[in-house]
Amino acid sequence: MKKTGLLLGLFLLAKPAMAGTLSEWGDFLIEDIRAMRCRHSYDVYVPFYAWHNRLTYDQEHIDKYNENAWGFGLGISHVNTENTWSGLYAMGFKDSNSYVETYFGYARQWNWTAGDDDQWRAGIGYALGLTQRHEYAYIPVPLPLPLAGIGYRNFNLQAAYVPGVKNDGNVLFVFTRFNFSL
Numbered sequence: 001m002k003k004t005g006l007l008l009g010l011f012l013l014a015k016p017a018m019a020g021t022l023s024e025w026g027d028f029l030i031e032d033i034r035a036m037r038c039r040h041s042y043d044v045y046v047p048f049y050a051w052h053n054r055l056t057y058d059q060e061h062i063d064k065y066n067e068n069a070w071g072f073g074l075g076i077s078h079v080n081t082e083n084t085w086s087g088l089y090a091m092g093f094k095d096s097n098s099y100v101e102t103y104f105g106y107a108r109q110w111n112w113t114a115g116d117d118d119q120w121r122a123g124i125g126y127a128l129g130l131t132q133r134h135e136y137a138y139i140p141v142p143l144p145l146p147l148a149g150i151g152y153r154n155f156n157l158q159a160a161y162v163p164g165v166k167n168d169g170n171v172l173f174v175f176t177r178f179n180f181s182l
Contacts, residue, residue: 029106032086036078042182045073047093047175056170065096069173077179083111083121087177095133096171105129107147109158122150127160145173154179 050069052062073091080086090104109125125147130140149158156177164170 032108033088033106035080036076036086036088040076040078041179043073043075043077043087043089044178044180045071045075045089045091045175046178047071047073047091047173049172049174050093050096051172051174052096053170053172056164057167061167066094066098067096069093069095069175071175073175075177079111083113083118085109085111085123085125091175093175097134099134101134102132103129103143109147109149111151119153120151122148124148149177151177 047069048071050067052065052067054062057065071091071093073089073093075087075089075091077085077087077089086106086108088106090102092100092102095101105128107125107127107129109123111121111123114120127145127147129143129145131143132138132140143162145160145162147158147160149156151157156179157174158177159172159174162169162171162173
């Protein structure tokens with residue numbers, strides 16, 4: 001749990017403009033969600049892979065875990081004038097034990113762009129959300145995660161890393177995000 005708190009702290013303070021009090025950060029988050037509600041596009045998420053870090057799992061666990069995390073999700077998002085993407089979303093997918101898991105929340109990713117009309121991008125950020133798993137009787141549990149991604153036009157490949165301990169957590173969760181306007 002200390003690792004999760006440390007990672008969350010590092011990502012929340014990643015941008016100097018956000019380094020301030022928790023109240024200031026909360027105000028920023030509320031304003032970003034309001035802006036997204038007024039001006040947004042739509043996202044379709046397709047989770048597909050959950051890689052269990054081979055340095056932290058024994059072979060017995062690797063052999064029994066599902067890494068095909070197929071699922072589906074929907075969301076809304078926007079990109080501000082600094083090429084920073086923010087999104088609200090919900091998705092469901094097969095977890096490591098082949099049960100349905102859900103994750104819903106807010107994500108933010110600072111992007112660097114390249115190419116004609118800045119069509120290529122890569123970035124890092126964080127996801128703040130709640131997950132529901134069978135081990136916890138589907139009671140929502142907070143799960144802040146570091147996030148990274150690359151994209152071209154409306155297609156994005158993103159990944160979040162779930163920190164953990166020996167044979168638990170330490171999973172790279174990979175999904176695609178298709179962005180479109182109606």
